[in-house]
Amino acid sequence: MDKDPLSRPARILAAASRLVAHYGFNKTTVDDIASEAGVSKGAVYLEWPGKDELFDALLAYEMKRMLTDYRGRIEADPEGGRIANLYRHALLALHANPLICALYVRDSRILGDFVRRQDVERYTSRLLLGNESIRQMQAAGLLRDDIRPETVAYLFTIIALGFIQVGAVLPMQDVPQLEEVAQAVTRMVEGGLAREGGDSAAGKQAFLKVLDLMMEQYGAVTGTESGNGGAESKENSGG
Amino acid sequence: MDKDPLSRPARILAAASRLVAHYGFNKTTVDDIASEAGVSKGAVYLEWPGKDELFDALLAYEMKRMLTDYRGRIEADPEGGRIANLYRHALLALHANPLICALYVRDSRILGDFVRRQDVERYTSRLLLGNESIRQMQAAGLLRDDIRPETVAYLFTIIALGFIQVGAVLPMQDVPQLEEVAQAVTRMVEGGLAREGGDSAAGKQAFLKVLDLMMEQYGAVTGTESGNGGAESKENSGG
DNA sequence: ATTTGACCAGAAATATAAAATCAGTCATCT
DNA sequence: AGATGACTGATTTTATATTTCTGGTCAAAT
DSSP, X not given: OOSOOSOHHHHHHHHHHHHHHHHHHHXXXXXXXXXXXXXXXXXXXXXXXXXXXXXXXXXXXXXXXXXXXXXXXXXXOTTTTSHHHHHHHHHHHHHTOHHHHHHHTTOHHHHTTHHHHSOOHHHHTTSSSOHHHHHHHHHTXXXXXXXXXXXXXXHHHHHHHHHHHHHHHOOOSOOOOHHHHHHHHHHHHHHHXXXXXXXXXXXXXXXXXXXXXXXHHTOOOTTOOSSSOOOOSOOOOOO | OOSOSSOHHHHHHHHHHHHHHHHHHHHOOHHHHXXXXXXXXXXXXXXXXXXXXXXXXXXXXXXXXXXXXXXXXXXXXXXXXXXXXHHHHHHHHHHTOXXXXXXXXXXXXXXXXXXXXXXXXXXXXXXXXXXXXXXXXXXXXXXXXXXXXXXXXXHHHHHHHHHXXXXXXXXXXXXXXXXXXXXXXXXXXXXXXXXXXXXXXXXHHHHHHHHHHXXXXXXXXXXXXXXXXXXXXXXXXXX
């Protein structure tokens, strides 16, 4: 721990991520973040003009981590271009990032007053598979086209919502492994929405391009140069 | 309105249902309920010893309404015994009853302090398709048996959760019709979880028996003798 | 025998003041 | 320059007093 490879802003964001994901925006002070990152409070204000801007940068940082994770999962999957796998990886990448989950479901315990001051819509609006991507999948013959793209997007939103919140609101006695649930969702999407014989490889490439565009949206967040952000392998199943 | 066919306790419960669904348990006073029902406060205490007991009766009343509605939908559907339709009707019956929805997702804005004093688990635990029913469906050859019943139940819970909450947490720009979403869910379940060639009629009969058992659990709530409770045709799609 | 609504005690909401916390600054140190 | 942390005013939290509200009762009315 004597030499942290991450740049200072990245260390601050990582510290903020840990604290905010646990205590929420309101209960996390700039002092907390600074000492967690091993710097002084002044150092934080050398990077960002205020707490709101830091939190803005944090969300962009986490979004990039999540998208990087998502991209990795798709690339590693030979059938990653199929709609069911695309959605499955989206669910898992989302699930692996508590802060983006909180953002997605607008968890006011985490977002606190920030949700009132800032516009969180721009993050959640094109978070999962958007209407355009779904249309693309239909064009590539990977998704049935006798169902409106808006309906598919809505359905995907519903399942993602439930997927994220089920642990928090329903402490069920028998919680299956995360992988098991993800497989069941995949099977449902594959069986009910996918189309046979589409060009999976083309679909993957097309979607990776969409992901790249989304990544660009969040700009070069200060201090994410070292590594991909390390968002992988954070999958605990229970709630 | 000069002669209400409902008995007094039923009128009180119906009034309570309207008020509690809108204002929540905490903000609905016994006086409010009494005047909404057109009786005095004393009359309420002639039926139930206290507010908690009234609310208990209200939940049982609404549960019976929802189950009656559910039963009606299944009976009216020639293919109502298939797992996808069974689940679809469950979603729609659930969606049509705001109070049971609130109970299902433990909406503290509606349940208020009641959730702390009373055990709401006993309602939600066997609300939707339970593990036993799912096993039954597998035995009847209507559901693939290469997936654990617990996983199916969990998946159904996830989708129901998202289905209920999507309107509240995500004011999307393009909200499809309720029927359209329900059909998409049906298609997914049918394509991904159902099995070809099971005995649909037997499945329906078996499940109707389960429903009857559930209904019995909630006993003869005072004042539900007239009609089935009138839970049908209350489907607005938006949130 | 039913039903009512004024009444009461305790709970909840509101108001006010005192204490603690925190976002942001900047003189100082390295 | 680069970084720090004591300092400050505004905000939040805590504590306390006061008022309003509401669950439950019961003598009186129907």
